[in-house]
Amino acid sequence: MALQKRYSLSTKLVSIGSVLLCVALVSIGLTLWVTWQLEGGAAAVNEAGRMRMQIWRLNSTAQSTHSEQAVADLVLEFDHSLALLKAGDPGRPLFMPLDEEVTARFEQVQALWLAHRGIWQGRAPPEVKQSLAATSETVAAVDGLVTSIEQQLSRRTAILNLSQFVMMALAIAGAVIMLYTGYLYVINPLGQLQQALRSIQSGNFTARVEVDTDDEFGQVARGFNGMASELQTLYAGLEAQVQVKTQHIEAQRARLESLYEISAFSASAASIEELSRGFAQRVRAVVHADAVAVRWSDDANQRYLMLASDCFPQEMLEAERSLLAGACACGSLLPDARTRVIPILEHAASPMRACARAGYESLVSVPVRLQQRVLGEIDLFFRSSVQLSSEEKDLLDALASHLASGLESLRAAALEREAAVGEERALLARELHDSIAQSLAFLKIQVQLLRHASQKAQPENVQTALDELDAGLRESINDVRELLVHFRTRTNTVDIEAALQETLQKFKHQTGLLTHFQVSGQGLPLPADVQVQVLHVVQEALSNVRKHAQATQVVLEVAKGEGWRFTVRDDGRGFQSDMPDRQSTHVGLKIMQERAARIGAVVQLQSELGQGTTMVLTLPAHPVSGASVGGMHLDAQALAALERRV
Incomplete structure (x- = not known):
């Protein structure tokens, strides 16, 4: 010892x-x-x-x-x-x-x-x-x-x-x-400590360890005895503190769960009506409100429009579908508006008396803000007095922010779809103007010449005009068919080779010319909108070959790399810059240059009389399209109707 x-x-x-x-x-x-x-x-x-x-x-x-x-x-x-x-x-x-x-x-x-x-x-x-x-x-x-x-x-x-x-x-x-x-x-010594620990765990805070040495275990035993005394002193108030902390943590967990749920719903909603109605229902369940109204500001910032509601009285809903800003205590479009609690009974003589008649005692007004701009308001009605903590106000502000982001995303998606439709219509108009409209104008002139020759009884001129009309009609039919080919051809978001092969096969079937397709090099896939513009440039080059080249074969070469290069080469008659038919070729070149400019590419045309023509489309290292054009998306019925007429 x-x-x-x-x-x-x-x-x-x-x-x-x-x-x-x-x-x-x-x-x-x-x-x-x-x-x-x-x-x-x-x-x-x-x-x-x-x-x-x-x-x-x-x-x-x-x-x-x-x-x-x-x-x-x-x-x-x-x-x-x-x-x-x-x-x-x-x-x-x-x-x-x-x-x-x-x-x-x-x-x-x-x-x-x-x-x-x-x-x-x-x-x-x-x-x-x-x-x-x-x-x-x-x-x-x-x-x-x-x-x-x-x-x-x-x-x-x-x-x-x-x-x-x-x-x-x-x-x-x-x-x-x-x-x-x-x-x-x-x-x-550890056994003695373990036995004392069991006593402490069972609730016996009077358990102590006998100290008979001055070594480390003696020091541990003295520390254990001091800890047991301190626990015995603190145990009386510990349960209450644990309960308060548990309730606080549970409330935080519920708020986070609600925030995640509403965030996921906002991201998956397909329409503004679905988003606002579902948001109102979920917010009312989260804060345990008796009614919810989601109001949105009009373009002039003069009125609040009722976007959605949940458990809101029908007579109040009819009366407040359009509410003047500032006409009621809940309506506010101030830039510095904050989440606030409004006692309704204190405003019984004000426009809020309708809320008082409905039995509501408190109103929580939550501004909906996007980038420091107030877009609307969420009104939460309670039939009892309400006091909001800072955490609850932060939760409501976060929910309102998710609503604003969701509505803005839906609005942006709608604008994007509208822009895409407008771009497709503009592209269709350019296609018709650059091909069929010119042919129709030519046919109109031939009809006038035919009428003039008929009136003057000039059989030779009549026959010439009829021949020109026949050739013009065939050219218009070919233009329509080619336009349909353009509309039907789709690009592959991984590789453009399949779309180019399909275009070349249709060109071969249409003209009967020999075609060759060559691919070399390695490169990253092109974006879908860039593929569309490249495909249309190649199609326009093939169209010029069909119309003007009088060729026997066409070669399409694709060189992959950091900057892609597409080459269309024919063995036709070629042309010189001072040739009479240069104007029609110039129209096609202008169309190709306009398409290439959208993706930052360059079109080069090389030709000599009797030596054929070569079109080279060179893309930059990282091509992007100025407008996200997904291609011409005519529906199946429209395509079928056009083909039947052709």
Whole structure:
């Protein structure tokens, strides 16, 4: 007990552990030394065994071939083995045991070798009897050396086994000592602490731990006793604090859940009516209001329009579908408007008397704001007095912000759809103007010439006008069919190759010309709107080939890369800038240049008379379209009607 009070727990454990560690290190060191000696002796036995083989090989070589060089090599090899055994090799390890008998045996082998080595080093082959006797005598000496080394190894093996037995006994003794020490100094004090902890957990805050040492566990026991006293003092008011915190956390969880739910609903609503009605229902359930009205400001910021409501009285709904701004205490379009609670009974003589007649006592007005601009208001009606905390006001502001964002997203989507429809109509108008309208104007002129020739009875002019009308009608029909091909061709959002192949196949079917399609390089896919513009430029180039080139084959090349390049090449008649039909070609080039400009691309036209024409469309590194055109989306009925007429 005195030891327990004098020394700390760490000192006790370190002292015992140090003693056991020293004993273990000595035992391990002895074991390693003996093992090292055994390894060196085993290597020496192996080397001595090789010497027997070497002497027999030396005798055989000297008797059979008597090659001086071979005999000399074998003599040197035996000399090397003797030197290795004498000097040893700690790196392998290899050495003979330090014993008088082993040393004597080695000196005997060395003396015999020095006495007999001259027998095999002569110029003439040694006599058989003399050589065989020298060999046998040397081998016998080597055998004696091996036997003496093995005897020493046997004794050291016994020492190794004994040391291992001692180490096992020490390990058992050390384990017993450590277990007893652990129980005495660690497990027993921990058991007392654990028992006291169980008492504290069961509600017995009077439990204490006996302190009888000055070590670490004594300090822990004193700390535990102080903690138990403090817990005993605080426990009376702890349950109330936990309950308050739990209610606060639950309220925060409910607010977050409501915020996530309404946010998800705002993102998935398909229309303004669905969004506003669903938002009113969900907000009323979240704040437990008796009625909700969602009001939106008109374009002139003069009135509040009833966008949606939930559980709102029908007579009040009819009367307040359009409410003048500022006519009621709840209506406000001030830029600095904030969420506020309005007592209705205090405004009984004001325009809020309708709310009072309906039984409402409090009104919560939440402005709907988007980018510091007040767009509307959410009115929450309660039949009791209401006080809002800062967290509840923040929640209502966040919900109003989600409503504003959702409505703005729906409005932006509607504007985007409207812009897309307008762009498609403009694109259709340009297509009709650039192709069919010009053909119709030409036909109108031919009709006037036909009428004039008929009136003057000019058969030749009549026939010429009829031929021109027939050619013009065929050209108009081809233009309509080509326009339908343009409308029906769709691009692939991953790769434009499929759309280009389809366009080229339709061109081949329409004209009967040979077509070739070549793709090279690697590049990132083009955006869908860029693909549409590229496809239309290629289609316009093919249309010019059909109308003017008089070609026999067309080649379409696509070079992928950081900046894509599209080339349309024909072997037609070509043209010069001063040719009479340059005006019609110029119209097609202008159309292609306008389309290319939308995506920042460049169109180049190269042609020589009789050498064909080449159109090259070069895209920038990162092409973008000024207007997100998704292509011409005529419905199936309209396409079918156009095709039937053609």
